[in-house]
Amino acid sequence: xxxxxxxxxxxxxxxxxxxxxxxxxxxxxxxxxxxxxxxxxxxxxxxxxxxxxxxxxxxxxxxxxxxxxxxxxxxxxxxxxxxxxxxxxxxxxxxxxxxxxxxxxxxxxxxxxxxxxxxxxxxxxxxxxxxxxxxxxxxxxxxxxxxxxxxxxxxxxxxxxxxxxxxxxxxxxxxxxxxxxxxxxxxxxxxxxxxxxxxxxxxxxxxxxxxxxxxxxxxxxxxxxxxxxxxxxxxxxxxxxxxxxxxxxxxxxxxxxxxxxxxxxxxxxxxxxxxxxxxxxxxxxxxxxxxxxxxxxxxxxxxxxxxxxxxxxxxxxxxxxxxxxxxxxxxxxxxxxxxxxxxxxxxxxxxxxxxxxxxxxxxxx
Numbered sequence: 033x034x035x036x037x038x039x040x041x042x043x044x045x046x047x048x049x050x051x052x053x054x055x056x057x058x059x060x061x062x063x064x065x066x067x068x069x070x071x072x073x074x075x076x077x078x079x080x081x082x083x084x085x086x087x088x089x090x091x092x093x094x095x096x097x098x099x100x101x102x103x104x105x106x107x108x109x110x111x112x113x114x115x116x117x118x119x120x121x122x123x124x125x126x127x128x129x130x131x132x133x134x135x136x137x138x139x140x141x142x143x144x145x146x147x148x149x150x151x152x153x154x155x156x157x158x159x160x161x162x163x164x165x166x167x168x169x170x171x172x173x174x175x176x177x178x179x180x181x182x183x184x185x186x187x188x189x190x191x192x193x194x195x196x197x198x199x200x201x202x203x204x205x206x207x208x209x210x211x212x213x214x215x216x217x218x219x220x221x222x223x224x225x226x227x228x229x230x231x232x233x234x235x236x237x238x239x240x241x242x243x244x245x246x247x248x249x250x251x252x253x254x255x256x257x258x259x260x261x262x263x264x265x266x267x268x269x270x271x272x273x274x275x276x277x278x279x280x281x282x283x284x285x286x287x288x289x290x291x292x293x294x295x296x297x298x299x300x301x302x303x304x305x306x307x308x309x310x311x312x313x314x315x316x317x318x319x320x321x322x323x324x325x326x327x328x329x330x331x332x333x334x335x336x337x338x339x340x341x342x343x344x345x346x347x348x349x350x351x352x353x354x355x356x357x358x359x360x361x362x363x364x365x366x367x368x369x370x371x372x373x374x375x376x377x378x379x380x381x382x383x384x385x386x387x388x389x390x391x392x393x394x395x396x397x
Contacts, residue, residue, distance in 0.1 A: 046383065048369050049390035050131045051330055052233070052287050052358035053118070053171070055164050056100075057138060058109030066155035066162070071148060082142040104362035112362040115168055122361045123170055126369050129387065130396065131171050132199060133160055134287065136235040139176040141204035149178035153188055157198070165197050172394075174202040174231055182215055186222045193226035199394045200231040200285065206241070211266055212273025220279050229283040229328075229393060232266055234259040259333075263289030264297050267327065271301070274314040276326040283393060284327050287358055291329035295349040298323050324351060328393055330358035331385065332367050340375025355385045356393070 057063060060080075064072045100111030104121060112118075123131060140152030153176050160173040175192045177185035185203075192198045201223045209215060211232075223230050242248045243258040263286050270276055270284065298320035305318050315322075329350060335343060347355055359367050369386055390396070 045127070046369070047129045047387040047391075048126060048357060049387040049394075049396070050122075050126075050128050050359045050361070050369070051285065051356045051390055052332060053122070053131045053133055053361050054112055054363065055118075055133050055135055055160065056110050056112035057159070058113045060138060062163075063138065063152065063155040063159055066158040067151055071151040071155075074148060080138075081144040081148070101362045101364055101366060115164060118361065119168065122359065123168070126359075128170060128369075130390070132231075132390075133164055133171055133173050134202060134231065134233050135160055135174065135176055136233065139202075140178040141176065141202075141235075143178065146178070146181040146184065149181050150184035150188070153178045153184070154191075157188065157192060161197055172199040173197055174200045175228070176202045177219060179203040179211075179216060179219060180208050182218045185219045189219070189222040189226055189228070193222075193228065198228070200229045201226075202231045202233070205232050205234050205262060205266055206243070210269040210273065212269035212271075212275050217275065217278065220275055220282050224279045224281040227281070227395070229285050231285050231287055232263070232289070233287040234262055234289055259288065260290050260293055264293060267294075267297065267323065268301070270326075271319050271322045272312055272315070274312070276322045277314055277316060282326060285330065285356065285393070286327060287330045287356075288332050288360060289330070290333055290335070291331075291350060291355065292335050292343065292346050294323065294327075294329060295346055298349075324354070328354050328356055328389070330356045331372050332358035332360045333365060334367070334372060336374055340373075344375060344377070352381045352384055353389055353392075356390050357386045 060075070064075075067075075102111065104111040104114070104117055106114035106117060118131075122128060135156050138152065139156035140149040140154075143149035143152060156176050157173065165171045165173050175189055175198050177188050179185055189201055201219070203211065203216075203219065205211075207216070220230065243255055243262070245261070249255045249258070266289075267284075267286065276282055276284070301319035305315075309315065337343065357369055357372070359369065372385075373382065
């Protein structure tokens with residue numbers, strides 16, 4: 033893939049921060065070196081206990097290869113499991129300054145067994161450091177937590193909080209209860225106390241419930257679009273149930289959930305605020321005020337209307353200082369940082385989205 037010529041190339045080097053890179057284990061056994069013997073034996077004897085019937089394969093209706101680019105498949109593992117390919121196909125190609133790892137598979141977020149979920153979360157966090165971050169200093173890890181075991185989740189955050197190689201806390205976006213539920217509040221308190229943003233990336237089937245509000249979709253084509261209503265529900269829950277009011281220091285990054293829907297959601301919640309405010313007196317401000325103060329949004333996936341200015345209008349409402357670059361490497365809908373804007377933008381806007389905003393959010397120099 034050749035990098036296209038853009039208005040900034042040849043003039044100012046873009047300091048790109050990619051907030052959405054997915055590392056993959058070469059096999060389930062890749063986590064064994066980071067687990068106690070009892071849990072290795074448990075997995076070998078009893079297997080995994082995620083909340084779906086077909087535990088040996090992807091949750092229906094996910095597609096073959098989990099939506100990965102086939103050119104990212106090494107000879108000894110699945111797509112996304114090669115650090116060398118990540119360097120060649122992405123980090124070096126686009127001259128990425130910092131890349132955030134978002135480990136979605138086999139990290140404990142979906143396990144029914146609470147103690148196993150805690151062990152797997154610890155293991156996947158150690159695995160990220162040992163096999164990705166240590167050999168590649170451009171990478172940063174996310175603290176994967178077993179959100180339905182809040183005590184263990186808090187312990188994992190506290191264990192990693194002082195390690196600058198970890199930049200955020202990652203929870204499942206399909207937990208057993210809505211993320212605004214009080215059972216999860218200790219996790220938010222720990223994240224806020226540690227100064228770590230909360231990363232919400234569509235993934236997981238922790239609850240075993242359908243990905244849509246009307247049942248299981250028939251095709252992956254439908255499944256792919258559930259990321260938007262799912263993200264809307266997350267934002268609504270965190271605001272209306274009072275999480276961001278209770279934890280004013282909490283910062284939330286919505287990664288790979290899109291963002292074009294954000295203004296409409298804000299307008300709709302504001303419209304009904306006067307009607308329903310007596311039901312939720314803990315909210316001191318309009319919902320859209322919380323959206324603009326506590327939430328950040330990633331570029332992937334970005335809609336591409338014929339009139340690109342329509343997307344610019346959306347970003348104007350959200351704020352150009354709230355948009356983060358997301359490549360989604362190594363998935364098939366990967367976004368090249370030099371191709372994400374199909375309409376004219378000011379140089380300072382491009383620089384903010386591609387790196388400046390992330391550096392401010394995550395505290396980079």
